Amino acid sequence: MAMRGFDAxxxxxxxxFYFWCLPNLAFAYGIEYPLLIVVGGLLLPAVGEMxxxxxxxxxxxxxxxxxxxxxxxxxxxxxxxxxxxxTQSGYIYSRLWMSASALSVLAIGLLARGxxxxxxxxxxxxGRNLKAVLVIGRPGNVEQVxxxxxxxxxxxxxxxxxxxxxxxxxxxxxxxxxxxxAAFQRNFDEIWLSYPLSHGNTVKTLADRxxxxxxxxxxxxxxxxxxxxxxxxxxxxxxxxxxxxxxPLNGPARALKSLEDRVLGGxxxxxxxxxxxxxxxxxxxxxxxxxxFKQYRHGLDGKRFKIYKFRTMRLHEAEGHTAQxxxxxxxxxxxxxxxxxxxxxxxxxFYNVLQGRMSLVGPRPHAMDHNVIYKEQIGAYMQRHRxxxxxxxxxxxxxxxxxxxxxxxxxKRIEYDLYYINNWSLGLDLKILLLTITRxxxxxxx
Numbered sequence: 276m277a278m279r280g281f282d283a284x285x286x287x288x289x290x291x292f293y294f295w296c297l298p299n300l301a302f303a304y305g306i307e308y309p310l311l312i313v314v315g316g317l318l319l320p321a322v323g324e325m326x327x328x329x330x331x332x333x334x335x336x337x338x339x340x341x342x343x344x345x346x347x348x349x350x351x352x353x354x355x356x357x358x359x360x361x362t363q364s365g366y367i368y369s370r371l372w373m374s375a376s377a378l379s380v381l382a383i384g385l386l387a388r389g390x391x392x393x394x395x396x397x398x399x400x401x402g403r404n405l406k407a408v409l410v411i412g413r414p415g416n417v418e419q420v421x422x423x424x425x426x427x428x429x430x431x432x433x434x435x436x437x438x439x440x441x442x443x444x445x446x447x448x449x450x451x452x453x454x455x456x457a458a459f460q461r462n463f464d465e466i467w468l469s470y471p472l473s474h475g476n477t478v479k480t481l482a483d484r485x486x487x488x489x490x491x492x493x494x495x496x497x498x499x500x501x502x503x504x505x506x507x508x509x510x511x512x513x514x515x516x517x518x519x520x521x522x523p524l525n526g527p528a529r530a531l532k533s534l535e536d537r538v539l540g541g542x543x544x545x546x547x548x549x550x551x552x553x554x555x556x557x558x559x560x561x562x563x564x565x566x567x568f569k570q571y572r573h574g575l576d577g578k579r580f581k582i583y584k585f586r587t588m589r590l591h592e593a594e595g596h597t598a599q600x601x602x603x604x605x606x607x608x609x610x611x612x613x614x615x616x617x618x619x620x621x622x623x624x625f626y627n628v629l630q631g632r633m634s635l636v637g638p639r640p641h642a643m644d645h646n647v648i649y650k651e652q653i654g655a656y657m658q659r660h661r662x663x664x665x666x667x668x669x670x671x672x673x674x675x676x677x678x679x680x681x682x683x684x685x686x687k688r689i690e691y692d693l694y695y696i697n698n699w700s701l702g703l704d705l706k707i708l709l710l711t712i713t714r715x716x717x718x719x720x721x
Contacts, residue, residue, distance in 0.1 A: 278329055279320040282384060287316035289379040293372050300369050307367050315355060319380070322354070323347040333406065333431040337392045341385055348381050399431040407435035407462060411450065411481060412469035414439045416497050420469050435463045443477050447484070454487040465490055471497040524662050524699060531701060532634065539708075540628040540635055551622050554614065558585055561610050567623060572640035575663045580632040582640060583623035587611025624666045636704045637665025638692040639676070652682050659692040662699075669695035669703075672710040 290312035294300065300308065323329060328343045359365040398404050410417050417439040424432055438453065440446050457463075466485055470478050478494055485492050524532055558566045568586040571579050588606040607615070614620040627633035633640070638659040641649070650656045670676070670691035679685045695703070 279323070281387070282320045282323065282328075283316040285383050285387075286319050286376075286380050287312050289383070290315060290372075290376045293375045293379075297369065297372055297375075300372060307364075308372075311355070311368065315351065315376075318354060319347060319351045322350045326350075332392060332395065337389065340388055340392065344384050344388060345381070348377075348384065352377055395431070396429040400429040402428075402433075405431055405433040406464040408432050409436045409438070409453075409463040409466045410434055410469060411438045411446065411466065413441055413471075413474075416469035416471070419497070420467065420495065432465075443474075446477075447480060450481060450484050454484055457488050461488070461490070463490070466492045468492065468494045469497060470494075528699070532699075532704070533631070535701065535704060536628050536631075536634050540625060543635070544625040544629060547622050547625065550619070554585055554619055554622065557610060562586060562589070562608055568620075571643060572664065573643055573646050573660060574632055574640065575660065577657065577660045579643075580627070580630075582633075583626055585614055585620040585623060587614050587620050621666055628666065632663070634663040634665045635667070636695075636707045637663050637668055638695070639668050639671060640664035649682070649685050653686055653689055655693060656685075656689055658696070659689060662696055667707060667711040668692065669707055672707055672714045674714070 290308075294308050294312065320329075323343070326343045326346045328340075328347050332340065356365075359368070395404065410420055412420070417437055421434055424430060424434060438446055438449050440449075466488065468478055468481055482492065482494075555566045566586060568584045568588075569581055570584075572582045574580045587608065588611055589608060611620070624633055628635055646656075668691075670688045673691055675684075675688040675691055679688070695707075
């Protein structure tokens, strides 16, 4: 309630301050300005409720709070603007007054939240303003929760009591005794359950028993027994779900990576254009046409696209399957061998990036028939197609490229690809691009 009142007061105070400071405002002696000041002040916290702005801060990221406040602020501005357009009353209000008031509300709101968040974080790290927790689960899971909280003293939680046993019957018996004692008086504020997903029946039984205790009950599933790719909580059709596999590059992240590919990819394309023209001419003079090698590969979501490379092999009859290049392969020309070792044969893929079919950084696209083989041998193989394939990748800068001798080589490559997908960030992309300069161009494999 305090933050709702604070946001309303800040909005009204900012509008009133600039109303008195700015000279010669039209309609300054009517009710128009005071009315809009009051409406804006009351609308901001009302909109904030829709975005979860006033949910408890404990355990939340400061960036999620900032995001909720910015979303509330933008929506409030849009609603007020729409009202002024519909009522054709926008001409009444000074654009300078509206802009100054709105930006001041944004700045003060973010600053106040940042300062208060930091203060509470330090306070809780010193052992004050903590919530006591009863943790119920298997000993191993409870120890994981304890270790996690020990590493985050600023989170604001303290384990007060533990009910842990590998024998579920003993846990249920202890919980039944506890619920009888803690219905009206207890030394904890919340109850946390920590069990693997495979213990769903136990969790359901415990949840039924714990209804008798009037505190928040949270379930922290141990997902270590499930192969995950960027798991998260979601709400679908008013139902909560744990998304076990989802693409991390959705929404703003996908837009940011697309912007990176188009802007940086365009600059790199122009920078390498003279090199590509020189390589293309050399291929044409030594091997004739065609200069480019074109082949279909699987891209985002397993969809086909045509990849481009400089041709490095002599023209030959296509086999029924894609034969990997071998050391001393007679199909590879001397120029082609040099292009492969320096990775210059990959430069035309900048055009694939500008097409939007590839990314600068991502899992390297494999031959389509190899995908068919390995998807049957490696369970998580196709998860690498949840993002666009890249010119370079996390696996490549760690030396995992070229011919794969056996399945274990591919498994190692997939492990690095999935690490990249799980931990994607703009900073990781830039790191890989920098490492490509020192590690990625030189290739000692066919």
